Amino acid sequence: MADNKLRLCVLICLISIISSSSLIPSATTYVSSNIPDPFGKLSSSFYETRCPGALQIIKAAITSAVENDRRLGASLLRLHFHDCFVQGCDASVLLKDTPDFKGEQNARPNANSLRGYEIVEAVKALLEIRCPQVVSCADILAVAARDSVVALGGPFWLVPLGRRDSKTANLNAANSDLPSPFLDLKGLIDAFYKKGFSAEEMVALSGAHTIGKSKCAVYRSRIYNESNIDSDYKISLQATCPNIGNDNYLSPLDTTTPDTFDNGFYKALLYNKGLLHSDQQLYNGGYGSTDKQVSDYANNVALLGLDFANAMIKMGNLSPLTGNQGEIRKYCSNVNKV
Ligand code: HEM
Secondary structure, X not given: OHHXXXXXXXXXXXXXXXXXXXXXXXXXXXXXXXXOOOOOOOEOOHHHHHOOOHHHHHHHHHHHHHHHOHHHHHHHHHHHHHHHOOOOOOOHHHOOOEOOXXXXXXXXXXXXXXXXXXXXXXXXXXXHXXXXXXXXXXXXXXXXXXXXXXXXXXXXXXXXXXOEEOOOOOHHHHHHHOOOOOOOHHHHHHHHHOOOOOHHHHHHHHHHHHXXXXXXXXXXXHHHHOOOOOHHHHHHHHHHOOOOOOOOOEEEOOOOOOOOOOOHHHHHHHOOOOOOHHHHOOOOOOOOOOHHHHHHHHHOHHHHHHHHHHHHHHHHOOOOEXXXXXXXXXXXXXXXXX
């Protein structure tokens, strides 16, 4: 409760600081227009004429929020992934349940786990002041993911833009299409293949686990039942994640540099220090089909940066709504009222 109040207070401060800054000349400078993209294609210059300054507004808000709470950067990156893997990058993940609408937020991989909704809504509110109903929530998610990675020391990439927001969500697809942390390597490869990704791209995208945290309930079976785990690492995790209880206790996915986007995650895998069962599946003692790629990333952070950025651009291209499809929401958590 106190945590929520603090977060709200930080967001309100953030909005007032940024609103009063020169980033937003005046509420009337850029007139509202729900201009559809005539070509139905994404382009990194999409908002240059439609809402100049939009990307700077997002960047300023995200950078300051991530400085305040480094984990938020990880949470925003994950939000974009969980959006794109379920009916495409259309901000469906942001729609809240209502008495007559079931969204994706209570799907098994999302409930009590996804974070960052409030900051996305706060950024949307800033953009609504600047250019009402022009910048989509789906695009905010894509840019916020990139800006988060950059704020945590990772690679920069140009984000193709022009996605529109869905009027629907898909709870069943969220339950079936997001990969489970209990999958073996083949299951992981299959889950990404279904979305058009190669095994190599799956390994590169998994670099996202160089930041952020996971709950004891998710990694418990690994630290009590598996043998491909470093024994000191296992013992230290067992101290805070007992066989029963403390389900919500959080441990970093990258035990070495949890708040920095680097190659620490892959280095840890070489020493059997992957937190999730699925993460350690990427490296199997030198004998697995993805092992070489893991050691290449562990030895070459620039290669990881390049592959990760390219795979993120590809992920951001998953079935976007463009042109006249969908809508530009006024609030990210609800479809527009007709
Ligand atoms: C390869 C298959 C993947 C599986 C099985 C998986 C599973 C998970 C699980 C179980 C968690 C912890 C959730 C919790 O304990 O509440 C997590 C966290 C996270 N995942 Fe993944 N994930 C995968 C791929 C990805 C991808 C492709 C991205 C982004 C591009 C991503 C980004 C993240 C981030 C940043 C976190 C930390 C979030 C935070 O601290 O709030 N994951 N993932």
